[in-house]
Amino acid sequence: MELAIFLIFAVLAVLSAVVVIAHRNPVFSVLSLVVTLFSLAVLFVLAGSPLLAALQVLVYTGAILVLFLFVIMLLNVGREAASPGHVVQKWVAIAGSVLLAAAVVLLYVSTHIAAHAVPLSKQFVDLVPLARELFTTDLLPFEIVGLLLLAAVVAATVLARRPSPEEESEESR
Amino acid sequence: MTVPVSWYLILSALLFALGTIGALTRRNGITIFLSIELMLNSVNLSLVAFARTAATRYGHLQLAAAYHGKLIVFFVLAVAAAEAAVGLALFIAIYRNRRTIDVNRMNLMRW
Numbered sequence: 001m002e003l004a005i006f007l008i009f010a011v012l013a014v015l016s017a018v019v020v021i022a023h024r025n026p027v028f029s030v031l032s033l034v035v036t037l038f039s040l041a042v043l044f045v046l047a048g049s050p051l052l053a054a055l056q057v058l059v060y061t062g063a064i065l066v067l068f069l070f071v072i073m074l075l076n077v078g079r080e081a082a083s084p085g086h087v088v089q090k091w092v093a094i095a096g097s098v099l100l101a102a103a104v105v106l107l108y109v110s111t112h113i114a115a116h117a118v119p120l121s122k123q124f125v126d127l128v129p130l131a132r133e134l135f136t137t138d139l140l141p142f143e144i145v146g147l148l149l150l151a152a153v154v155a156a157t158v159l160a161r162r163p164s165p166e167e168e169s170e171e172s173r
Numbered sequence: 174m175t176v177p178v179s180w181y182l183i184l185s186a187l188l189f190a191l192g193t194i195g196a197l198t199r200r201n202g203i204t205i206f207l208s209i210e211l212m213l214n215s216v217n218l219s220l221v222a223f224a225r226t227a228a229t230r231y232g233h234l235q236l237a238a239a240y241h242g243k244l245i246v247f248f249v250l251a252v253a254a255a256e257a258a259v260g261l262a263l264f265i266a267i268y269r270n271r272r273t274i275d276v277n278r279m280n281l282m283r284w
Contacts, residue, residue, distance in 0.1 A: 002176055013184065014187055020208065029207050036211065056250070059250050064254055075264070089198075100190055155259050156262040159265070
């Protein structure tokens with residue numbers, strides 16, 4: 001059963017990831033990335049992290065991808081025109097990525113990392129020890145992430161804001 | 174029957190490679206960004222899988238290692254959110270000046 005669920009959602013994730021990188025219309029890319037992230041959320045549950053699955057759906061599909069859609073609509077990005085050149089660059093990139101994936105898969109296969117996982121323990125799935133770890137051992141990184149998000153909010157506001165008329169005249173001088 | 178952890182890792186490697194292909198071959202800035210999000214997520218999948226390995230291999234005593242695997246995913250999510258916000262704001266600023274987000278036409282700093 002678990003195996004069937006894994007296979008279904010793994011195939012779904014890979015297929016929709018292909019659509020993400022292959023479709024010329026960015027709106028379709030965003031929507032199929034939603035499918036990929038939902039399938040990954042299902043796999044997170046299978047691997048014993050229901051909290052991360054919930055966060056994945058909330059933060060990624062609920063916030064980040066909606067932001068992408070907003071910006072695409074705002075900028076009125078059309079379909080990408082058919083590629084005029086750089087064919088060599090494209091094929092080198094594809095070959096390099098395929099080699100990378102092959103090398104990593106080979107590494108995993110040859111080192112026998114955890115051939116079979118034992119069934120999940122309740123303690124591993126449980127939320128309380130995770131939260132305790134986050135707010136004791138990892139408190140400093142947690143606070144730093146808070147600062148980082150604050151900096152990102154300020155930066156995004158400054159960058160995306162339309163410059164006021166005085167500033168614009170100063171820039172053109 | 175449980176799924177072998179290495180299957181998660183292989184799936185994650187495949188998704189990562191797809192993400193690199195997208196990031197290197199596309200010219201639309203937003204699609205490049207989406208490919209990078211895909212790469213971040215594939216790494217998250219392997220972190221979750223490794224967390225499970227740690228939990229199964231060390232038993233109760235070293236569950237902390239497994240929790241850290243999950244917490245890194247948590248931090249990656251937060252950093253990805255920050256990165257997306259700043260990056261999209263950059264694209265808005267660039268679009269305002271140059272009327273395009275085709276990365277081949279952003280060549281002011283090219284040699």
